[in-house]
Amino acid sequence: MSNKGVKPNYSEMSWLIFHEEFQSEEDCYAWLFKTRWPKGFICPKCEGEEYWPISAQQRLYKCKSCRNRVSLTSGTIFHKTRTPLLKWFMLIFRMATSKTGVSINEMARQLEINDYKTVWTMAHKVRKAMADRDNQYRLAGLIEMDESFFGPSSSGKRGRGAEKKELVIVVVSIWEDKAGKERPGFAHAFVVKKANAETIEKVLKRLDVETKEIKPLIDTIRSDGWRSYQTVTKKLGIVHNRAVLLDPKDSMKLLPWTHKLIANAKAVFAGPHRGVSKKHLQSYLSEVCYRFNRRFWGKEVFHRLLYACATTSTITRDELMLKKVGQLSP
Ligand SMILES: [Zn+2]
Secondary structure (H helix, E strand, O other): OOOOOOOOOOOOOOHHHHHHHOOOHHHHHHHHHHHHOOOOOOOOOOOOOOEEEEEOOOOEEEEOOOOOEEEOOOOOOOOOOOOOHHHHHHHHHHHHHOOOOOOHHHHHHHHOOOOHHHHHHHHHHHHHHHHHHHOOOOOOEEEEEEEEEEOOOOOOOOOOOHHHOEEEEEEEEEEEOOOOOEEEEEEEEEEEOOOOHHHHHHHHHHHOOOOOOOOOOEEEEEEOOOHHHHHHHHHHOOEEEEOOOOOHHHHHHHOHHHHHHHHHHHHHHHOOOOOOOHHHHHHHHHHHHHHHHOOOOHHHHHHHHHHHHHOOOOOOHHHHHHOOOOOOOO
16 A cells, blocks of 8 residues: 555545555555454454465455355455446445535446446445444434425425425434534434334434433433423423424524534435435435534544445345335344
């Protein structure tokens, strides 16, 4: 690897910066090897440290003690890929450093991949890594919670056309800085079928500890919802601060962070993605949240995403297409 302790300047976000570190397949595989096995090869079956290389091209190794075959890409989103890793890493670089998300057509051109579907599937695998990463984070303290409709001509208003739209619950944790000013922390968004008490409880349990003996980490919910929230907060022993809206425009003031995130997501979906299908809305929301949650990470964001991709299992195109809409995944 050519990057010898020189910190790249991601504020420029140029390919030159990327290529300081990754110029060839060899660079990418070396990075992956080092990330999976920082202290050298370890057989996942018997912890043996010696191996025979079976296939250099497919990066297959055979453990000398138990003869287990180990693929360097197993347990990563790159498993069984036919696309060069350099192209994968380039896509990840763009997805990590872009403010709004990438256009698949544009990426197909830049990566010189003729098949749109291939790039589309790759991007969804990266989104899965993003979602898997964020699923490990729990929220605590005060959270802001709101609902919005996403879909064709997404005005977010209830009423006509709403049945064609998808309902999304957005949650942002809030913390106070030293001056006592409220700041947004971590965000999550979920596609749901209804915003009833049962769903809200499921969302809260996804965001928080599920064990009954432990007091919930979330202690206060701020929302403009009423009955469903009242039922759930009572049941779970959480305070519900209801934001009473006299004018719908007040929601910007009373629930500013969920509104910002919703507006941001809608702008992104109308922009580079030119509309988002129902089936994959959850993945795109996960991407928006992932980016929001790392807005202060600056130059680290690329390596963190690369790491997330190298430490989570892949998803096949068939599995992607079979995904159900509006189901809270565990
Ligand atoms: Zn072994």
